[in-house]
Amino acid sequence: MTHQPRSDSQVNEERRIVRKWCPVSAAEEVAEATFWLEFVAPEIAARAAPGQFVMIGFGTGGWGTPFLPRPNSVAAVTGDRIGLLIRVYGGGSRRLAGLRRGDEALILGPLGNHFQIGTAERVLCLAGGVGLAPFLLLPGWLERETPGTVVRLLYGERRGAAVFNPDKIRAISGIAAEVWTEDGSLGRQGLVTEGASLEDMDLVLACGPTPMLKAVRKLALDAGIRCQVAVEEHMACGLGTCIGCAIGTTDPETGAEGYDLVCRDGPVFAAERLRW
Numbered sequence: 697m698t699h700q701p702r703s704d705s706q707v708n709e710e711r712r713i714v715r716k717w718c719p720v721s722a723a724e725e726v727a728e729a730t731f732w733l734e735f736v737a738p739e740i741a742a743r744a745a746p747g748q749f750v751m752i753g754f755g756t757g758g759w760g761t762p763f764l765p766r767p768n769s770v771a772a773v774t775g776d777r778i779g780l781l782i783r784v785y786g787g788g789s790r791r792l793a794g795l796r797r798g799d800e801a802l803i804l805g806p807l808g809n810h811f812q813i814g815t816a817e818r819v820l821c822l823a824g825g826v827g828l829a830p831f832l833l834l835p836g837w838l839e840r841e842t843p844g845t846v847v848r849l850l851y852g853e854r855r856g857a858a859v860f861n862p863d864k865i866r867a868i869s870g871i872a873a874e875v876w877t878e879d880g881s882l883g884r885q886g887l888v889t890e891g892a893s894l895e896d897m898d899l900v901l902a903c904g905p906t907p908m909l910k911a912v913r914k915l916a917l918d919a920g921i922r923c924q925v926a927v928e929e930h931m932a933c934g935l936g937t938c939i940g941c942a943i944g945t946t947d948p949e950t951g952a953e954g955y956d957l958v959c960r961d962g963p964v965f966a967a968e969r970l971r972w
């Protein structure tokens with residue numbers, strides 16, 4: 697993909713994907729090494745659904761490293777703005793965390809698929825760390841798509857210092873998150889999966905570190921409850937071109953083993969499809 701002048705935007709009409717320099721409208725540190733950023737991105741805000749993500753970076757216009765954009769879930773939509781919840785792991789996320797109001801980043805999206813609620817009336821959402829992001833967007837989207845769906849959100853972090861303020865979670869998403877921390881310094885002590893009572897639930901959704909997703913997948917499959925997980929893999933393009941985010945899958949109908957691409961076929965997968 698070639699670098700375009702900043703004022704240009706590109707729209708893939710078929711998939712309605714936009715690649716555009718977007719100004720930061722808000723930037724705030726919200727927990728330990730965790731930042732809330734809002735960008736003016738009307739085309740993405742108009743279509744993003746929970747589970748979908750953007751590739752965000754700085755193009756090739758002399759911005760230095762890292763060269764490649766980084767995937768981040770769309771965590772909120774407010775009017776023409778999208779919100780991202782970003783935790784600092786390395787150079788890319790550190791660079792994003794340093795953005796201030798008025799700065800710009802090159803954003804491509806919305807990408808990937810989204811959670812499928814179907815006929816579920818009661819949905820249990822399990823979030824680990826910044827895997828919280830898609831669940832901030834989910835309640836407002838459900839209100840429009842499947843009004844009346846009841847959502848319970850459990851949110852786990854290792855330490856209390858890393859917890860995104862539950863009041864802000866409520867302000868953004870409209871729901872109260874039940875917080876779990878491994879050190880017990882905030883909310884209930886333990887792994888978020890320990891609070892996952894599947895009774896009366898029609899559907900389990902999860903996003904977070906892979907070990908957590910594997911544990912949730914097992915819990916749900918053992919209980920015979922439909923489950924979808926949003927998977928994180930390193931990826932370079934977000935569009936299915938680089939094949940950097942292949943994940944082993946099994947076709948639940950034929951049993952045939954193969955590979956899907958997290959960016960193109962996911963990031964949301966039916967739990968039984970993943971070869972974990």
Ligand SMILES: Cc1cc2nc3c(=O)[nH]c(=O)nc-3n(C[C@H](O)[C@H](O)[C@H](O)COP(=O)(O)OP(=O)(O)OC[C@H]3O[C@@H](n4cnc5c(N)ncnc54)[C@H](O)[C@@H]3O)c2cc1C
Pocket residue numbers: 749762766767768769770780781782783784785786787788789790826827829927928929930931958963
């Ligand atoms: C679909 C999708 C949605 C995502 N949504 C979000 C989101 O909403 N918020 C968010 O903060 N991140 C999200 N991520 C993860 C995010 O893309 C990575 O954290 C980011 O690419 C790291 O880039 P970096 O340059 O900072 O770190 P790198 O230099 O690429 O990595 C630095 C070190 O940190 C490790 N690392 C990188 N990412 C993670 C991670 N997620 N967990 C644990 N260790 C890691 C690497 O293995 C490496 O050792 C998402 C990823 C995907 C695929």
